[in-house]
Every structure is written in structure tokens, then in C-alpha cells.
Amino acid sequence: MGERIYGCVEAGGTKFVCSLGNDWGLISERARIPTTTPEATLAAVRAFFAAASAAHGPIAAYGIGSFGPIDRDRGSPGWGKILQTPKPGWSGTPLVPGIVGEARVPIGFDTDVAAAAMAEAAIGGIGGVVVYVTVGTGIGGGVVVDGVPLDGERHAEMGHFRVPRHAADLGFAGRCPYHGDCLEGIASGPAIIDRWGRSLSELPEDHVGHDIIAQALAHLSVTLIATLSPRRIALGGGVLHTPGLIDRIRREARAIDNGYLLPGEAIDAVIAPSALDGDAGLLGALMLARRAAEMA
Structure with missing residues (x-):
């Protein structure tokens, strides 16, 4: 053949x-x-x-x-x-x-995102549960188990649940046409521009927007660790290209978890930039x- x-x-x-x-x-x-x-x-x-x-x-x-x-x-x-x-x-x-x-x-x-999770698991030689999350025009996440996409009633829609809001961001209603201030409604690229008129990477390093987005994505990460116990959460997409954002997400995730699910160094290993992006x-x-x- x-x-x-x-x-x-x-x-x-x-x-x-x-x-x-x-x-x-x-x-x-x-x-x-x-x-x-x-x-x-x-x-x-x-x-x-x-x-x-x-x-x-x-x-x-x-x-x-x-x-x-x-x-x-x-x-x-x-x-x-x-x-x-x-x-x-x-x-x-x-x-x-x-x-x-x-x-x-x-x-x-x-x-x-399920396809991307397959590739991330394969290139990293990672068995068990691997999650790929993209944060860009929208927010989505895919899950594979031993390289095979998780099969359920429907596929995962990780961008469309609500996370606790940052105290400095309570006035923003969110831009999701279905849920308003779901994760995608507050942390996607367009939601960032709605609030501050620029992409996250264009904001000054000390701008509160970095903390707001990092906290939201850290809540997603800790929720995934608590529910799926993944070996890797690979973060990709345009918003994640912001310098320092993944380190901020790790710090916020450690604070949210407070040492219960995983020790801090293990959380840092699980939450990682996409190997392939x-x-x-x-x-x-x-x-x-x-x-x-x-x-x-």
C-alpha cells in the first residue's frame, strides 16, 4: 500500500x-x-x-x-x-x-481543543488525563485520557461556566451572549479589549487586568485539578502569549488551592504552556x- x-x-x-x-x-x-x-x-x-x-x-x-x-x-x-x-x-x-x-x-x-489535547499528550509522551485550554477569541478546553478524547453526552465547554469575580472587576457585565460573565465572557481576548481597549500584552505590567485574568484562569485550572486530576493542563492561545501570565496563573492557583490538592511545585508542573501552541x-x-x- x-x-x-x-x-x-x-x-x-x-x-x-x-x-x-x-x-x-x-x-x-x-x-x-x-x-x-x-x-x-x-x-x-x-x-x-x-x-x-x-x-x-x-x-x-x-x-x-x-x-x-x-x-x-x-x-x-x-x-x-x-x-x-x-x-x-x-x-x-x-x-x-x-x-x-x-x-x-x-x-x-x-x-x-480535543484535537490539540491529543497532540499535546502525544508530543509530551503523557499518559492519563491531559487537558488543553486555549484562551483567545473564545475560551475552550479539550480532555484526552491516554490519548483518546473524553467521550460524553457532549463535548466539554470549559469557557462557559462562572468563576469567582475579582474584586476590581465586579462592574463588568461580561460579553458572552448566552451567559454574560462566564469565563469566556470575562477572560477572552475580546472581553479584555472591551474593558481596557487593548490586548492584555499591551497593558502595563502593573495593570490590574493581569491579576483579573490570571485569577479567572487560575480558578479554571484548580477546578480541573479538583475534578479531573490531570497530569498536564497545557495553556495556549493568543492571550497566553502575554509575558508572565502563566506564572501569575500558577501563583494564583497555589493561593486558591492553599496546599490541599497538590503541593505548590506540583501545581507549577501541571499548569504549563502548550508545547506546540x-x-x-x-x-x-x-x-x-x-x-x-x-x-x-
């Missing part, structure tokens, strides 16, 4: 990143397609894969990691769709058919494609 070629898609709320891969890694240049309307975005994705497969060979399987919420239940008539999402115009979009067209090949489909989602999509091909 010849080399298998896989179509890989990281479908994000800001951009879709597409590439081809094989059993050893990514093999073609990436296309970064702005997430505009479903029709325009998905047409550009299909055009990329038509051209890429003409150059590299037929696609044996697709791996798609998508922003959510999504219907990932293969027994559901809505499998492959975007569900009710804060992203304007995308609720109900049949994402998988929109990407693969008429192709009849195996398809691995999950959230972008910009590549995690796309490499996770490649892993979804490989897994789908193996299970077919």
Missing part, C-alpha cells in the same frame, strides 16, 4: 488552517483562510484540498478539529454540524459536508485523520 495522504483542518472562529499530512507529519504548506461566512470559508477550504490533493495524491482520510459547540455523536442525524454558537452566522452549519464535499473517506471529527490544533487534526483511517 502506498503512502496515505490526510486532509487536516483546524477550524477556528477567526481562521481555518488547512494542510495535508501523512503518517510521519504535515507535508504541505498551510492555508490560513479567514472565518467569514460559512459559504465563503468552506468554499475556500474545498478549493485548497482540491489543489493540494492534485499535487500530492488522493486524500485517504480527513481530520477536522473545530470550534464549537459541535455535534460529534456519529449516531446523531446532525453529526458534523456546528450547534448553537456565539459565532454569528455559523449555528447549524453542516461543517463536515462543507469541507469534504462528495468524498467518501474516513473522517475524524472533534473539537479543535500554534501547531497543536493542526497536528491534532492529523491525529484524528490517522485514527479515523485505522478504525475504518
